[in-house]
Amino acid sequence: MTTTPGPVPAAEVVAAVDGLLPELIGELEALVRLPSVAFPGFPAEPVLRTAEAVADLLRRSGATDAELLEVPGGYPAVYATVPGPADAPTVLLYAHYDVQPAPLEQGWQTDPFEPVLKADGRLYGRGAADDKSGVVIHAGTVRALTSLPAGSPVNLVLLIEGEEETISHLEDFVEANPALVDCDAFVIADMGNQRVGRPTLTTALRGDVSCVVTVRTLDHPVHSGLFGGAAPDALVALIRMLATLHDDAGDTVVPGVESYDWPGADCDEDVYREGVALLDGVELIGSGSLASRLWSRPSVTVIGLDAPRVADASNVLIPQASAKVSMRIVPGCDADAQLEALIGHLRSVVPWGAQVQIEPVKVGWPFAVDTSGSAVTAAERALAEVYGETVDRIGSGGSIPLINSLQQATPRAEVILWGAEDTAQARIHGSDESVDPAEIGRTVAAQVLMLRRWSR
Structure with missing residues (x-):
């Protein structure tokens, strides 16, 4: 596969996505209100209701065949396809609709399952970033692509998991049914930039x-x-x-x-300190570069x-x-x-x-991205154009175990890791989790631009 210039400038894609953004944020608020905690001991009904809500969102966004995919022993995934030209590549868009528990004793300032847009411009609530933002990023991508006169320029598969935050049953299911995830590239919207407005591709996961x-x-x-x-x-x-x-x-x-020592650029210590919220007098631990401590040790x-x-x-x-x-x-x-x-x-x-x-x-299992492929190159270029800045390549201390199952099922597929969960302020898994709506819009725009410019 090769990358080729697209006929639509990045600015035009950004403007089109900006027009969709208020509606997408409304969809995100509706999802945040559903306490989809898939951990053992939590009620199943909200999780199942969220799965249905995600399927409905994808249908209304243009993936008309969206359905619940029963996963033995676990909660259903949401699965959908959007056909493109017969000779076009196939791209699988992944996110997850389940969330971490949000006990009030974590120190929440507002109800974690009642989304609040605060004066700082960020939307607060459990899952607002991790990873219901990824769900609406993919929904927005489908809306933007299917609104084109020629429809989507690629064949899309959407897979929205319901157990990423707990012990997933989807990994075994994917390994037993590899044809469901057969594609040329996986786009995983469950990451984020170090800081809002600073574009990032994640290239390694612990x-x-x-x-x-x-x-x-x-x-x-x-x-x-x-x-x-x-x-x-x-x-x-x-x-x-x-x-x-x-x-x-x-x-x-x-x-x-x-x-081992991280071979790339170091982690931004100011961003890290802002996100980790150390108390006065508490020191960072470990030795070596901050990037090594977080990404390769x-x-x-x-x-x-x-x-x-x-x-x-x-x-x-x-x-x-x-x-x-x-x-x-x-x-x-x-x-x-x-x-x-x-x-x-x-x-x-x-x-x-x-x-x-x-x-x-x-x-x-950990994961390392092969950054030499044309899909990753197209993604990096799209990010740079949408943000107007050079793209950071960083690692992540977090894990997405399903990626290894996806790669084993489809070894030829490239992997793109990005999203709206900025390190500095998102506070995923903790109290007062939040997302900057502008990051959602920029990620949708980059995703649309990348898919429109990527061809066989």
């Missing part, structure tokens, strides 16, 4: 492996005064084990876990802990404690081997003969 560690030392709680000092406390034993995962600088130090986080709450504490030795340990792993590594290394290390540092059970939870 993977994510996790396990649950349970430590037992006693048959039952016992008085901490009568027995403490000789009998081991399970929570203390667990804390000692977890403390071995990092060195004094804060670097992850698990033997056998891969790491592992990082371990204790994302859950089962132990007595402070409010319920009593003077006893704790007989059992558990932690969920998540480790981001670097592009190019073997995810199964990295999880084995993490588990092996934890077993090797068990103190005092404590009984330990370690259960693997998740294996999410």
Whole structure:
């Protein structure tokens, strides 16, 4: 495939998309109101209602055959096609409609499922950025392309997942049904720029492996005064084990876990600090470049802990404690081997003969984009024209495990990673998640421009 100049200037595409943007933001607000948390223990009805709403949105946008795709064991995906010329390339547009939980104790200033457009111009609400913005980006792309006299210049497939934020069943389904995702390029709208107005292509994703560690030392709680000092406390034993995962600088130090220095441009530290919201006096951890720490080195986080709450504490030795340990792993590594290394290390540092059970939870593979293809070249050019600036190529510490399944199903397809989730302010997964509507418009424009200029 090659890139060829298109007959329509970028400015004209941007103007056309600007005309669609108010309606697209209204569609996004409607989706944000649906609490589509697909985690176990949350109600299924809002998730299923969101799937139906997404299918309806795609139909109204021009993908008239949009339907729910039943995924065994999980929530449905939304699947649609838009035919283009017979000899045109096929492009699959991916996003997800499920969202992270939004407990009020995270510190939300407004109802997370009631979208609010604030004075700073950003739209707030859970999923406004991650990744219902991606859903409306693709809907807007279909609207713009199908409004052309000749229709879409490419064959489109749309795949909107319902379980990206939790343990996805779509990966196995795609691997068993590769024909559904056969295409020449995947466009994944679940990323974003470092800062609003600064165009970015993501070229690498860390993977994510996790396990649950349970430590037992006693048959039952016992008085901490009568027995403490000789009998081991399970929570203390667990804390000692977890403390071995990092060195004094804060670097992850698990033997056998891969790491390398990021070869490209460094991460913008000002952007990072703005997004991470460090408290006064708190230092960044780790060594080496910031880009390496975030994109090409592992990082371990204790994302859950089962132990007595402070409010319920009593003077006893704790007989059992558990932690969920998540480790981001670097592009190019073997995810199964990295999880084995993490588990092996934890077993090797068990103190005092404590009984330990370690259960693997998740294996999410990392991904590296081949940036040499014509689709990526066309995407980078389109971004530069829409934004009027040189495009950054960066990595991401986050993970999208489905990408590896998609690539295995269609090895020839190129991968484009972009979106409206800016690093500096979007606060995805946290309180007061938000999106800048202008980023949605610019991403739609870049996507339309790229697709119109890409041909066999």
